[in-house]
Amino acid sequence: MWDRFRREHEWQIRELGFTIKLLTRNPSAVAGFTIIALMVLLAVFATSLTRYNPIHISLKERLSQPSLTHLFGTDELGRDILSRIMYGARISLRIGALVVLIAGGCGSIIGAVCGYVGRQLDNVVMRILDVILSFPPLVLALALAAALGPNLNNAIFAVAFVMIPKFARLVRGEALAVKERQFVSAARAAGARPLWIVTHHILPNCLSSVIVLGTLVLGEAILIAASLSFIGLGAQPPTPEWGAMVSVGRKFLLHQWWYATFPGLFILVTVIGFNIFGDALRDVLDPRIRR
Amino acid sequence: MRLLGYVLKRLLYSIPVLIGVTLLVFLISHAIPGDPARMMAGEKASNEAVARLRHSLGLDRPLPVQYVTYLGGLLKGDLGISIRNQRPVARDLMDIFPATLELTLVSILLCVLVGLPLGIFSALRRNRLFDHVSRVFSVVGISMPVFWLGLMLLLLFYSRLGWLPGSGRLDIRLDPPARITGMYLVDSLLEGNGRAFVSALSHIILPAFCLSYVYLAIITRITRSSMISVLGLDYITTARANGLSEARVVMKHALKNALIPTVTITGLSIGELLGGAILTETIFDWPGMGKYVVDSVGYLDFPAIMGFTLVVAVVYVIINLLVDLTYAVLDPQIRY
Amino acid sequence: MSDALLEIRKLSLQFHTYQGVVRALEEVDLTLGHSEILGLVGESGCGKSVMARSVLRLNPEPPARVSQGEILFKGQDLLTLQPRGLREIRGRDISMIFQEPMSSLNPVYTIGNQMQEVITLHQRVSTAAARGIAVDMLRQVNMPDPEQCLAKYPHELSGGMRQRVMIAMELSCKPDLLIADEPTTALDVTVQGQVLTILADVARRMGTSVLFISHDLGVVAQLCDRVSVMYAGRIVETGPVERIFANPLHPYTKGLLRAVPSLEDDKKALQVIPGNVPRLINPPSGCRFHPRCPSRFGPCDRVVPGLTEVEANHHVACHLYGT
Numbered sequence: 001m002w003d004r005f006r007r008e009h010e011w012q013i014r015e016l017g018f019t020i021k022l023l024t025r026n027p028s029a030v031a032g033f034t035i036i037a038l039m040v041l042l043a044v045f046a047t048s049l050t051r052y053n054p055i056h057i058s059l060k061e062r063l064s065q066p067s068l069t070h071l072f073g074t075d076e077l078g079r080d081i082l083s084r085i086m087y088g089a090r091i092s093l094r095i096g097a098l099v100v101l102i103a104g105g106c107g108s109i110i111g112a113v114c115g116y117v118g119r120q121l122d123n124v125v126m127r128i129l130d131v132i133l134s135f136p137p138l139v140l141a142l143a144l145a146a147a148l149g150p151n152l153n154n155a156i157f158a159v160a161f162v163m164i165p166k167f168a169r170l171v172r173g174e175a176l177a178v179k180e181r182q183f184v185s186a187a188r189a190a191g192a193r194p195l196w197i198v199t200h201h202i203l204p205n206c207l208s209s210v211i212v213l214g215t216l217v218l219g220e221a222i223l224i225a226a227s228l229s230f231i232g233l234g235a236q237p238p239t240p241e242w243g244a245m246v247s248v249g250r251k252f253l254l255h256q257w258w259y260a261t262f263p264g265l266f267i268l269v270t271v272i273g274f275n276i277f278g279d280a281l282r283d284v285l286d287p288r289i290r291r
Numbered sequence: 292m293r294l295l296g297y298v299l300k301r302l303l304y305s306i307p308v309l310i311g312v313t314l315l316v317f318l319i320s321h322a323i324p325g326d327p328a329r330m331m332a333g334e335k336a337s338n339e340a341v342a343r344l345r346h347s348l349g350l351d352r353p354l355p356v357q358y359v360t361y362l363g364g365l366l367k368g369d370l371g372i373s374i375r376n377q378r379p380v381a382r383d384l385m386d387i388f389p390a391t392l393e394l395t396l397v398s399i400l401l402c403v404l405v406g407l408p409l410g411i412f413s414a415l416r417r418n419r420l421f422d423h424v425s426r427v428f429s430v431v432g433i434s435m436p437v438f439w440l441g442l443m444l445l446l447l448f449y450s451r452l453g454w455l456p457g458s459g460r461l462d463i464r465l466d467p468p469a470r471i472t473g474m475y476l477v478d479s480l481l482e483g484n485g486r487a488f489v490s491a492l493s494h495i496i497l498p499a500f501c502l503s504y505v506y507l508a509i510i511t512r513i514t515r516s517s518m519i520s521v522l523g524l525d526y527i528t529t530a531r532a533n534g535l536s537e538a539r540v541v542m543k544h545a546l547k548n549a550l551i552p553t554v555t556i557t558g559l560s561i562g563e564l565l566g567g568a569i570l571t572e573t574i575f576d577w578p579g580m581g582k583y584v585v586d587s588v589g590y591l592d593f594p595a596i597m598g599f600t601l602v603v604a605v606v607y608v609i610i611n612l613l614v615d616l617t618y619a620v621l622d623p624q625i626r627y
Numbered sequence: 628m629s630d631a632l633l634e635i636r637k638l639s640l641q642f643h644t645y646q647g648v649v650r651a652l653e654e655v656d657l658t659l660g661h662s663e664i665l666g667l668v669g670e671s672g673c674g675k676s677v678m679a680r681s682v683l684r685l686n687p688e689p690p691a692r693v694s695q696g697e698i699l700f701k702g703q704d705l706l707t708l709q710p711r712g713l714r715e716i717r718g719r720d721i722s723m724i725f726q727e728p729m730s731s732l733n734p735v736y737t738i739g740n741q742m743q744e745v746i747t748l749h750q751r752v753s754t755a756a757a758r759g760i761a762v763d764m765l766r767q768v769n770m771p772d773p774e775q776c777l778a779k780y781p782h783e784l785s786g787g788m789r790q791r792v793m794i795a796m797e798l799s800c801k802p803d804l805l806i807a808d809e810p811t812t813a814l815d816v817t818v819q820g821q822v823l824t825i826l827a828d829v830a831r832r833m834g835t836s837v838l839f840i841s842h843d844l845g846v847v848a849q850l851c852d853r854v855s856v857m858y859a860g861r862i863v864e865t866g867p868v869e870r871i872f873a874n875p876l877h878p879y880t881k882g883l884l885r886a887v888p889s890l891e892d893d894k895k896a897l898q899v900i901p902g903n904v905p906r907l908i909n910p911p912s913g914c915r916f917h918p919r920c921p922s923r924f925g926p927c928d929r930v931v932p933g934l935t936e937v938e939a940n941h942h943v944a945c946h947l948y949g950t
Contacts, residue, residue, distance in 0.1 A: 127307060127308070127311065128311065130308055130311070131308055131311030131312055131314075131315055132315070134308055134311075134312050134604050134607055134608050134611070135312070135315075135566075135600070135603070135604045135607065136562055136563045136565060136566025136567075136603060136607060137563075137566070138566045138567065138569060138570075139565075139566040139569070139599075139600055139603050139604070140600070140604075142569070142584070142588070142596070142600070143316070143319050143596060143597065143600040144319060144322075146323075146588055146591070146593070146596050147319045147320065147322045147323045147593070148322060148324075149324060219434060223434070223436055226436055227436065227437070227438060227569075227570055230436075230438045230570065231569070231570075231573070231585050231588055232588060232589060233588060243436070243438075246436075246438060246439055246442065247438075249442075250442060250574075253442055253445065253446060253450070254446075254450050257446055257450075260439070260442050261442075261443065261446070264436055264438075264439030264442065264443070265439075267436045267439060268431070268434055268435060268436060268439065271434035271435075271436075272430060272431060272434040274434075275430055275433060275434050276430055279430075524730060525725060525727055525730040525731045526730060526731055526732055526733040526734070528685060528725065528731075529723075529725065529731045529732065529733075529793075530733070531685060531717070532683055532685055532717055532718065532722070532723045532725075533717060533718035533722070533744075533745045533748070533796075533797075534714045534715060534716070534717035534718035534719060534745075534748060534749065535714070535718075535744070535745075535748065536714060544733050544736075547735045547736075548733070548734070548735055621735065622734070622735060623734070623735060623780045623782070624734055624780070624782050
């Protein structure tokens with residue numbers, strides 16, 4: 001059965017192999033991927049990497065400086081900050097992945113359908129998306145998160161909502177181009193139903209652009225979610241989300257600088273990783289570069 | 292003449308978008324869990340009292356009717372009453388708007404004055420050290436958590452070095468200049484008040500830099516890539532073949548074309564800066580709209596939050612309109 | 628010899644790319660006299676455009692490198708000229724028009740703006756006088772309503788009109804030499820004839836020499852006084868137009884002429900030259916045409932043939948005629 005899959009998708013597998021080869025030759029891609037992989041490892045193996053329980057309170061150690069026992073110091077309840085940061089990686093990556101899945105999924109379908117069907121539906125839906133895009137992303141996410149209630153899941157939904165138009169616009173553009181191509185006309189002439197054409201012809205051709213956008217949006221989502229948590233609208237204490245940690249750390253900035261510095265640093269590095277990798281991926285998948 | 296037609300077309304298009312914006316804000320307001328009448332009346336009020344209050348606020352009418360009432364109120368400038376201080380939200384926002392405007396304008400100025408030359412030089416010295424450094428700077432810029440940057444700036448320049456103040460718009464011991472525009476830098480100059488000007492300047496540097504950092508990076512990137520594309524085009528070769536100096540080729544022929552995407556992004560950035568101001572103003576205790584909304588979040592002051600959201604969105608739409616029009620002025624091909 | 632307007636001697640140019648060194652031009656010899664129209668013919672990819680751009684040194688210098696040769700213009704070697712001197716020559720003594728009229732003009736400035744810029748750069752005239760010159764040139768290229776044209780933007784004109792504007796602009800400073808790099812290739816066939824006629828007329832009237840680059844033999848036959856045939860970065864044959872067409876010497880030239888469909892012999896199959904144009908990263912040894920040459924023999928794959936004069940002013944680079 002695996003052989004049949006291999007045969008049917010031989011070309012795609014070869015293309016994938018070629019892409020991976022190009023990526024390994026691209027220094028930015030390697031750098032970005034390393035960062036992402038590092039964060040994923042931290043998240044997955046957080047429990048085994050640290051002997052500290054991130055919610056373990058030890059008041060006599062509160063607010064201690066970075067040392068050999070606590071590499072990044074401790075917070076106001078004596079919890080080890082490094083451990084909390086590692087658990088925070090789980091949260092941030094989960095936020096990013098969920099946002100991309102939701103926004104990417106919904107946005108792509110909306111975009112593909114609008115692009116393919118066109119006419120009135122396209123007009124109306126594009127206007128609606130324009131309205132959503134008329135808000136600066138953080139502002140709209142803030143309003144939504146505030147209205148729905150301050151918790152992490154609402155924040156994820158709010159950020160995903162704000163990101164949907166990006167995917168929709170991208171896929172719509174590609175759909176418009178793809179639907180003019182001959183294999184689509186051929187499929188239609190053979191009597192294929194529109195839904196089948198959209199899923200089997202339109203969407204697969206948009207895949208590489210969506211993946212690139214998804215990578216970049218992942219980083220942006222982590223950033224916006226952290227900002228929401230910083231304001232108090234996302235993750236709530238004692239959740240060790242990076243933005244929330246910086247928010248608390250702010251109170252202790254002047255004398256216990258490590259508290260706000262390290263979680264924020266991790267946000268920065270993680271998002272850099274996704275951005276660098278996404279850019280490199282875009283370059284590698286560019287049909288002109290691939291010759 | 293074509294330009295005029297294009298302007299009118301664009302203006303007309305903005306109207307449904309603006310209506311859509313108000314509709315979206317209205318719908319979000321109605322997603323808020325909890326009964327607003329109950330919240331205003333208080334826990335202890337009787338059910339009849341709450342029902343009477345609900346009726347007087349028009350909250351028991353069908354949704355479309357409520358929307359129309361809402362829209363009517365907007366056109367009169369009514370954004371609701373803040374739960375926190377019982378003042379009209381519109382008044383609050385008008386009071387503090389100049390502070391945010393001042394911060395945003397200085398940030399944009401920074402972005403353009405630093406970002407454009409950086410982007411142009413990067414394009415001209417492609418793949419040399421300067422270019423690599425500014426590309427790193429760009430990536431860091433768009434990945435930067437603004438709130439963290441602000442804190443780090445405070446840590447360095449306020450706490451460790453003591454060079455710059457850490458909060459507010461003006462030295463506490465000084466009186467703010469007479470309010471003409473509401474922007475301390477402008478007003479103090481108009482008044483001839485040197486000390487206030489210097490103080491205001493020193494207070495605005497860190498927040499403006501913090502706010503502009505992200506967009507500085509974006510503008511640099513866009514200018515660089517746009518410049519590189521344009522420099523590869525045929526008409527640039529024509530200009531060189533005609534004997535024009537390299538300076539002329541770049542500054543006259545390439546720049547106007549390359550600036551088109553830059554102008555678009557700059558315009559959009561203004562709108563985003565209004566949003567990003569949320570975080571910066573909070574960090575630096577800058578008494579503007581951003582800090583206002585964050586404080587409102589703490590109190591769950593929904594009228595204030597929604598009022599802010601609406602105002603920012605409307606400003607953003609207007610700015611986008613202006614950007615499109617500028618685009619048409621720069622690029623004659625668009626007017627059709 | 629020193630009577631020639633443009634003399635290119637043994638010009639060799641390479642492009643240093645990631646894939647390797649592309650030997651684009653190899654010991655190119657070219658001569659152009661005063662008030663003469665020379666055609667440079669060859670297939671796509673043979674290096675004609677590179678050659679054209681080399682005269683004014685428009686190839687971007689980092690990837691491109693001239694390894695040897697001279698480009699003598701009125702006796703002066705353009706390759707050793709300082710940037711300032713080169714800029715003075717560009718547009719004033721030597722002008723160039725390009726293949727793509729759609730993109731050769733700056734879309735954000737008016738025609739008048741762009742033309743006046745070139746005129747005032749090279750001639751000491753006032754803006755008003757420059758305008759007058761521009762209008763006059765546009766009239767010479769048969770532009771309908773020249774004054775109106777000055778206020779227009781490039782995208783408001785058709786391809787043929789844009790190319791005429793280019794001709795007007797490039798001839799406005801009365802250069803001694805005009806390099807025309809496939810000026811009509813991107814135009815509709817009906818417009819091609821118009822533009823070519825205008826180009827030839829104005830050039831002859833002004834006494835300007837033209838280096839006319841094309842892959843279209845028919846056009847070259849109509850327009851040019853002399854022809855040079857180029858293959859894979861080398862000049863393989865040069866001579867007066869009538870002689871080249873009546874008595875082609877080089878096997879490649881013969882192949883080119885045979886491949887042109889004829890209206891009389893419509894029963895015969897088109898004769899193509901077998902094989903493909905070689906990639907210039909690793910060009911064939913010896914004579915670069917030898918892999919495809921029907922008359923190939925002994926020395927062809929080892930020794931590079933030089934240009935020899937076979938009849939009056941008719942040179943060929945082929946071992947068939949003695950090295």
